[in-house]
Amino acid sequence: MTRQQALDLYFMEARAKLIDVAAFLDRVERSEGEPDFRWPAFVNALKALGTGDAQRARQVLLSLSDPTAEPIPAATTKAACGAWPGMK
């Protein structure tokens, strides 16, 4: 697939998703409430979009992942929330 083909196929879809992300950021910023770890995790993940190594999807996923190695003592929930609460 050429760059022209990739743009022809995916530009409009990606543009719409980009605006969705921008609107989400605006929505959260104008809302009030307690701090939530997912917000800084999301903002931090956005930094990966500015890199030029063609591994942005991987870098976003890594930035939202639990980087630890040891099993946790016990599972207290079944659900994942999309960001690691331990991120500083």
Added chain:
Amino acid sequence: MVSRTTDDYVDMATAGCAAVCEPAFWAGFDRSSVQGFYDYFCQLTEHEPKRAAKFGLAHYTWLCINPKESEDVNLAEEVVGLIPQFLNKPNVLGIGEIGLNKNSRNELKVLEMHIDLAAQHDQLILVHTPHLEDKLKGTRLIVDALKSDKRIKPERCIIDHVEEHTIDIALDAGFWAGMTLYPESKCTSARAIDMIECYGGERVWMNSACDWGVSVPLAVPYAALEMRRRGYNSENIDNLVFKNPARFMSQSPKFKMPAA
């Protein structure tokens, strides 16, 4: 497919699907006893194949207690003890989908029980990797557990639900990698094809999430359409969506190649 309607079978058959490969999974709620699992395994090995056959679809399955129900080790031991009596059923390809969910110590113990069961009975293994923030760590723990049992042959295991940050962990260790396609929140067709373009299409398959949540049984045919939009020819598409999964599952003598 136990949580889907017959309409989904009609759609899959109409779209050209030839077989269904259904792992044991969480029902959306915890089963209250080992008897509940016995009934579920009967459903997967006796009743669901008949339902699929009505629409011309071969039905294969994998058995286990899913990682989401693995925190109760005593229950898990009882369920694992049930499985051998089902392994000779004609549609059982192996043990799955085993793995981890929240990466807990008990989940890891139960994973090791399943790996031992698969090794003892020379079964293929289908692995569930955790979702979202737990996937990276869980994939590493799972691969370590599989590699530490020298009876396990990586080429007979598929690590499912890989994404861009975990596909290399599976492939570099010699395992197959599965990309599960979801309409929201996880891997899309476009991203799955991106990964194939970056990592190669030798030991990968794509599968459609077909559970009780938001999922699309035709996700693989839609991925084939996405490949066609990118200019893939029919042979390339057939290799990835049909021949690759058939090649992996053919490692079980029970798998019969369906007519293309």
